[in-house]
Amino acid sequence: MRKKVWQMLFVGIIFLGCIVPAITVNAEMSDFYWEGRAKNRYWMNELKDNTRLSELSIPGTHDSATHAIKDTVGLGYVKTQSIDITRQLNNGIRFLDARVCETNGSFAMHHGSFYLNQMFGDVLNQVTSFLTKNPSEVVYMRLKQENSSVNDQIFNQVLNEKYLKNSCWKDFFYYGNSNPTLGETRGKIVILRNFLGNSVGISYPSQFDIQDYWEPVNPEDKRWAIEQQLVKSTKSGGTDNIKYINYLSASNFFYQIKGFAGKMNPFVVDYIRNNQMKHAGIVIADYPSSELVNSVIDLNQRLLKNPENYGVYDSSIVTIQTLLDTNKIVDWNQANDLGIIYPNKNGSNQKWQMWYDSNTKAYRIHTYDYGHLALRQATTPYNTSRYNVVIERADDSNRGLWQLIPAGEHGKNKVYYLKNCASNLYLDVKNSVHNQSGELITYPYTGKTNQKFVINVIR
Numbered sequence: 072m073r074k075k076v077w078q079m080l081f082v083g084i085i086f087l088g089c090i091v092p093a094i095t096v097n098a099e100m101s102d103f104y105w106e107g108r109a110k111n112r113y114w115m116n117e118l119k120d121n122t123r124l125s126e127l128s129i130p131g132t133h134d135s136a137t138h139a140i141k142d143t144v145g146l147g148y149v150k151t152q153s154i155d156i157t158r159q160l161n162n163g164i165r166f167l168d169a170r171v172c173e174t175n176g177s178f179a180m181h182h183g184s185f186y187l188n189q190m191f192g193d194v195l196n197q198v199t200s201f202l203t204k205n206p207s208e209v210v211y212m213r214l215k216q217e218n219s220s221v222n223d224q225i226f227n228q229v230l231n232e233k234y235l236k237n238s239c240w241k242d243f244f245y246y247g248n249s250n251p252t253l254g255e256t257r258g259k260i261v262i263l264r265n266f267l268g269n270s271v272g273i274s275y276p277s278q279f280d281i282q283d284y285w286e287p288v289n290p291e292d293k294r295w296a297i298e299q300q301l302v303k304s305t306k307s308g309g310t311d312n313i314k315y316i317n318y319l320s321a322s323n324f325f326y327q328i329k330g331f332a333g334k335m336n337p338f339v340v341d342y343i344r345n346n347q348m349k350h351a352g353i354v355i356a357d358y359p360s361s362e363l364v365n366s367v368i369d370l371n372q373r374l375l376k377n378p379e380n381y382g383v384y385d386s387s388i389v390t391i392q393t394l395l396d397t398n399k400i401v402d403w404n405q406a407n408d409l410g411i412i413y414p415n416k417n418g419s420n421q422k423w424q425m426w427y428d429s430n431t432k433a434y435r436i437h438t439y440d441y442g443h444l445a446l447r448q449a450t451t452p453y454n455t456s457r458y459n460v461v462i463e464r465a466d467d468s469n470r471g472l473w474q475l476i477p478a479g480e481h482g483k484n485k486v487y488y489l490k491n492c493a494s495n496l497y498l499d500v501k502n503s504v505h506n507q508s509g510e511l512i513t514y515p516y517t518g519k520t521n522q523k524f525v526i527n528v529i530r
Contacts, residue, residue: 435472445462446473
């Protein structure tokens with residue numbers, strides 16, 4: 072009788088899950104939003120060798136290997152990532168969450184009872200390939216037994232014989248102290264061993280201060296838990312030798328994984344921006360956006376080997392004011408994705424985030440709301456030596472790079488010409504700003520006021 076009751080209850084839950092859609096929001100979860108900055112591929116290379124794990128702020132993914140399954144598997148409660156391990160690493164992720172099920176002497180990747188269409192060896196191949204190409208980087212990997220219950224002796228036997236001693240991977244695993252430096256671990260996989268009976272890597276969870284409230288009553292409860300951990304890590308400043316971990320991931324009956332990600336990830340981005348954070352520890356998310364990854368990585372600036380390689384405006388949120396009319400600023404016209412000059416309304420489409428490229432000594436100017444979009448020169452000219460300025464998806468081309476050339480001062484702020492690195496033409500206001508707005512173009516140097524701009528730092 073009891074068995075039948077549980078069966079009926081389970082069927083009822085599945086039925087409700089089908090007819091009552093889980094609450095979701097517009098989160099940045101498709102791979103479209105997952106174009107990381109080029110320098111994210113080697114961001115650890117910029118940091119001092121004596122930097123300890125406890126000092127680092129590291130972006131990570133929860134259930135990192137779920138990208139290959141469909142959204143509908145498990146009614147939306149299984150898939151947590153939209154891109155594969157290689158792309159995650161290229162885009163800046165340095166913590167991976169690997170759940171493995173012992174199967175006939177091997178480890179299969181799992182989320183709960185669901186097989187993720189790949190084996191642990193497939194994950195290791197991606198990670199070691201990345202580290203071979205980027206030997207300055209470190210990958211921290213939580214390893215946990217999932218959906219199998221073999222004892223620690225058998226689990227370790229499989230781990231040791233099949234993986235740790237395998238000639239393909241054995242030289243990549245780290246053995247050492249529990250708070251290693253970057254110099255000790257570059258080019259390595261640091262296992263966070265969520266099991267007993269092995270000396271590889273670092274013991275988990277005992278060596279960490281962890282927030283993982285994974286099944287909260289509502290998003291507000293989860294947000295509170297995340298914030299408390301952010302407060303702790305911020306107060307530490309990375310100087311107390313405590314290794315903080317903050318899971319942004321969660322789900323419950325009413326909110327699927329995407330629903331929580333769509334609320335928690337933007338909350339953390341805003342919290343980092345608005346609270347002058349210096350340290351966050353390891354921040355682990357479902358469907359992390361490029362803004363979240365970049366925000367966490369940029370907390371490491373105090374650890375840079377050569378701070379002078381970073382421009383004065385790097386990662387700053389700014390407005391860009393024209394000297395033609397100091398009440399007007401660079402604006403993203405969302406009706407046609409053109410850059411224009413428009414009266415300052417304090418709109419989010421009038422705010423920009425500056426990212427410095429040390430190779431060209433120029434900036435990429437990204438939109439504040441959507442980090443994958445940037446202010447760029449159009450691909451083709453509309454007239455001889457004249458290009459429109461557009462807002463479009465960022466990439467590594469020079470059309471999105473702008474050199475700031477000093478052109479004087481305006482009050483306490485500096486005035487600049489903005490020279491495009493693709494054409495060597497200058498940002499220019501095409502129309503008279505006595506109109507409501509003026510188009511932005513690139514144009515040969517004139518030295519006139521309509522090519523002069525003021526950078527106002529908001530934060």
